[in-house]
Amino acid sequence: MNRVVHPIEQESYRRLRARLDTSHFPPLTRAVVERVVHSAADLEYASDLVMDEGELVAAHAALHAGAPVVTDVEMVAAGITRRETVCRLGEAKSGPGLTRSAHAVRLAYEEVGPGALWVIGCAPTALEELLALDVSPALVVGLPVGFVGAAESKAALRESGLPAVSNVSEKGGSAVAAAALNALLYHPVPPASEEIL
Structure with missing residues (x-):
């Protein structure tokens, strides 16, 4: 089923492209940059984001083949449209040296195993915990926000x-993390003859 784009969104993207030239980006990188910029109305994301087109191509294929999507918080999950997500924050508990977000990552990994797409948009500790596990992800969207630990966890x-x-x-957050994943969800799947092997 094709996604119907509202006229307001179409005009918003027209204005975005009038102010920011994204034509030099490869297709999936461009899709992510534009959707993140659009979600935050922040043109600086075009030079702040870091990604690799080849990794996005592989993640796009995994996503459209049904790989699980895991989020650190329900706010990120709420922003991801057209796809069920796994978020275990509601069952997680904090303890000495372990935040609820970090525990939620552990619980989610026990459920989904390797090959998932992880979308971290709130807690740097969730990203830190993910890096401590042997998750073998299809992709990590690591865009936590904050002045304590966010930039360091992303580095x-x-x-x-x-x-x-x-x-x-330090910037990031639930909306931009969900937007990055949605960019891959909304981007069309190429015909088999055009897939990059």
């Missing part, structure tokens, strides 16, 4: 070598 994600979408600054 650690980039250094980990895992396929990822992150950004350099």
Whole structure:
């Protein structure tokens, strides 16, 4: 089923492209950049985001083949449309040296195992916990927000070598993390003859 784009969204993207040239980005990178910029009305994300087109191609294929999507908080899950997600924050408990968000990541990994797409938009500790596990993800959208630990956890994600979408600054949040995943959801699946192998 094709997604119907509302006229307001169409006009918003027209204005975005009038102010920001995204034509030099490869297709999936462009889709992620534009959707994140659109979600935050923040043009700086175009130079703040870090991702690799080849990793996005592989993640896009995994997503459309049915790989699980895991979120750190319900706010991120609420922003992801057209797809069920796993979020275990409601059952998680905090303890010495372990936040609820970090525990939720552990619980989710026990449920989904390797090959999932992880979308972290709130808690740096959730991203830190994810990096401590051997998750073998299809992709980590690591866009937690905050002045304590956010930039550092995203730097650690980039250094980990895992396929990822992150950004350099402290900014981020549930809306932009969900937007990055939605960009991959909304992007059309190429015909088999056009797939990158």
